[in-house]
Amino acid sequence: MRKLASIILFLVLSNTFGQSKNSPLQISHLTGDFYVYKTFHDYNGTQISANAMYLVTDKGVVLFDAPWDETQFQPLLDTIKARHNKDVVMCFGTHSHGDRSGGFGFYKQKGIKTYSIKLTDEILKKENKNRAEFVIPNDTTFTVGQHKFQVYYPGKGHATDNIIVWFDKEKVLYGACFIKSASATDLGYLADSDVKEWKKSIKKVQTKFKNPVYIIPGHEDWTNTQSLNHTLKLVEGYLNKPSEKK
Numbered sequence: 231m232r233k234l235a236s237i238i239l240f241l242v243l244s245n246t247f248g249q250s251k252n253s254p255l256q257i258s259h260l261t262g263d264f265y266v267y268k269t270f271h272d273y274n275g276t277q278i279s280a281n282a283m284y285l286v287t288d289k290g291v292v293l294f295d296a297p298w299d300e301t302q303f304q305p306l307l308d309t310i311k312a313r314h315n316k317d318v319v320m321c322f323g324t325h326s327h328g329d330r331s332g333g334f335g336f337y338k339q340k341g342i343k344t345y346s347i348k349l350t351d352e353i354l355k356k357e358n359k360n361r362a363e364f365v366i367p368n369d370t371t372f373t374v375g376q377h378k379f380q381v382y383y384p385g386k387g388h389a390t391d392n393i394i395v396w397f398d399k400e401k402v403l404y405g406a407c408f409i410k411s412a413s414a415t416d417l418g419y420l421a422d423s424d425v426k427e428w429k430k431s432i433k434k435v436q437t438k439f440k441n442p443v444y445i446i447p448g449h450e451d452w453t454n455t456q457s458l459n460h461t462l463k464l465v466e467g468y469l470n471k472p473s474e475k476k
């Protein structure tokens with residue numbers, strides 16, 4: 231009886247992936263072959279989480295952004311191998327910041343193809359950081375196995391080089407830091423942002439990629455798909471605040 235109780239307790243404590251709430255790498259199934267994963271990083275004394283995504287295809291697994299926590303670069307590959315029996319074959323960085331492109335050096339060295347747009351590559355080069363092996367045009371469609379996706383630069387926003395990824399068939403919009411969570415109360419880190427342009431860029435995405443069913447923001451909760459509308463509201467609020475430096 232005690233054994234049964236401890237088994238039940240174990241099942242309650244660990245979720246379907248056998249990871250606890252405190253796990254440094256948290257993977258959630260999104261839909262079909264899509265998985266969102268979360269890692270954590272110390273930012274000014276607080277642990278902040280970052281969302282990223284991976285897609286399982288017939289031709290291997292594609293990462294959309296590397297873990298923010300670099301201790302999780304290898305565990306992510308190992309977990310994917312154990313869960314899906316597949317290797318990671320491609321890795322995209324959606325802008326130059328460490329929570330997105332920080333894994334380029336590690337994954338390149340593992341033989342994984344790494345990708346960024348030219349704007350990102352130029353920033354990484356200037357900052358003496360690891361760059362992607364392949365530089366892609368600002369609007370590029372990839373077919374990997376049974377999946378197709380569009381890597382798109384909407385213009386400046388959170389960063390001057392932020393890109394988003396659109397999966398038309400599944401209506402998944404992977405926004406990364408270009409999109410704030412519906413639970414975000416402000417625009418966050420703005421040192422490399424252009425808030426005025428961000429507004430235009432959001433409208434471009436809303437016009438171009440209709441009726442997303444899933445929207446993945448760079449940080450915090452991603453279950454609420456009002457995130458893109460919410461980001462527009464935050465941007466407008468910021469632009470309308472007279473005291474704010476624009």
Ligand SMILES: [Zn+2]
Binds near residue numbers: 325327389407
């Ligand atoms: Zn960023």
